[in-house]
Amino acid sequence: MKFSQYRLPASARMAALATAVAAVASLGGCASPSGLAVKDVGSFHIGGKQVTLSGLPEKELRFTPTAPPIKVNPNGEFEAEQMYVQYITQTAPKAKYPLLMWHGGGLAGVTFETKPDGGEGWQMAFLKAGHDVYVSDAVERGRASWSRYPEIFTTEPFFRTKKEGWELFRIGPTWDADPARRVAHPGAQFPVGAYDQFTKQFVPRWATNNAPTQAAYDALVQKVCPCVILVHSQGSTFAFEAARKAPQLVKAVVAVEPSGALDVTKADISGLKAVPHLFVWGDNLDKNATWQVIAPTLRKYADGVKAQGGVADTMDLPALGIKGNSHMLMMDKNSDQTAGLINHWMASQGLMK
């Protein structure tokens, strides 16, 4: 990774780590012993439209093998292309703006809620750090729901195998169905023994829902922001585009292991001068061919934001001496440390009160 490295105010690497540790230590303070002071918990769907199916034949359904079949008419009106958002707000947030957490491909907002080893997720970590948190499920995934195909969603979904996740998420180089025979990267921060538990979070995905997904995210920004967006992996293009369209509403983008970017030779990104970006990278990017293709596109985008006079900082964890992190930084053993570093960056950008 050749990104310009994020410069912490104290400039020395060990100082950065010390700061991070201090930040992590401080996270626990406000949740104990009196707990988080939570103002509201709730959720909503946003985006989408009514669609009508007609002319489809009735289907026979059996609820048990021995039950008589029931005729079901699949025709009628449905909602489609909406997304789901859940929020937890606090009585006295320390952050100036709510934090929106947008997940990656083949995953849902659960990404941020839990660690597969049972540890505390980033939703709670950032709540403790004083943020109001909005965790969403993009169109087609999780609680956003999905639609009949090919009549409404125009193509078939596809399902990520455990092997693909193991390799693409850089847990390790060698997959095996038998957990005892899987090979992880040396010093892996991912809780390798909990990998199967993690894969219970996988959700199917479609290749053809980008436009409604962007529309729903844009609508979310209009409803909830000004805000900060923390986005993971495949969500990154949606976040960059949402910020490009509404730079006055998106006060920063934290791109955690982003996997896509705007083409700065085609998109007008002049407004992004006003939107500080942070790019956070784990380890072993050089050991996976896909990431070697992806990383340069992010570098070009970051350079493009900087060419506008904007802020595009990079937090390359291995370069900070933090080794072994996977693509799933929020589930790695040192997730609190990484959250602390991100929170420190947000403070450095004037995003905390």
Next chain:
Amino acid sequence: MKFSQYRLPASARMAALATAVAAVASLGGCASPSGLAVKDVGSFHIGGKQVTLSGLPEKELRFTPTAPPIKVNPNGEFEAEQMYVQYITQTAPKAKYPLLMWHGGGLAGVTFETKPDGGEGWQMAFLKAGHDVYVSDAVERGRASWSRYPEIFTTEPFFRTKKEGWELFRIGPTWDADPARRVAHPGAQFPVGAYDQFTKQFVPRWATNNAPTQAAYDALVQKVCPCVILVHSQGSTFAFEAARKAPQLVKAVVAVEPSGALDVTKADISGLKAVPHLFVWGDNLDKNATWQVIAPTLRKYADGVKAQGGVADTMDLPALGIKGNSHMLMMDKNSDQTAGLINHWMASQGLMK
């Protein structure tokens, strides 16, 4: 409805209502001005197993119409049949046991999180009343995820139309695609203008996943309980069966508009003597043929629990003078009032500290 009516301690109907109002009023107290004192927020998946697909042909995928196709191999290992659970716990709960909220068919845990008119959901209402709350998405729905069919899930899913929801959930007698032409029941408590927003919560369902769904619920009870289960509609059979299997762990079942029950002529329900049941019913059951078939099965089940010497109370809202409620009691305009009545019943059963 001919159920024996739930008897509030003060016995007079107006006293019951006054108590309910008082209970509702008290709900707001602990969330303001210092907020709910929240100890932890997180989620987990439970249940399920690894399955392997093999011998399926590669598929070509295009992420945009002009992009070159990508070959995807659908074979490999996947997790299947898990369920999703999200929890919010408090530093000083007033309830003796956590409250598990189990949704109905074609829906997910969102049922309890929000009202389609933007009002406060039962998740927050019961948090305010002092319960630790676990909201789940059953196998196949929402964040639980779903599996390729017919290879893993053996049948096709089906999708509820808006018309079916309008009628079956007793919003009104007459559906129309045009909101202005829909007819609601007189004095409907459901926020009729927000019905389309509600239908964004609908998720596909399968007819053939009852066994893994029960298994996942049973595993949840083993993990989280002792507890109280508040269950809606199609979830009721799972809750009754979970209580039958673990009557020492399930301290009560609140069945809100239940749509299925155990057959007490076949199942050994002797253990349910120790599990108090409350059945909560809205209005207009007599105006829908499906509910006229369902209601007697619940009556038989309630009688069966009582025949064991157990508690099986019924809270028939119209008989209490509370008219116009739909099947979606937790989304109706008077949802706080109904929550207050349920909370009062839980207190009467010794479930609060």
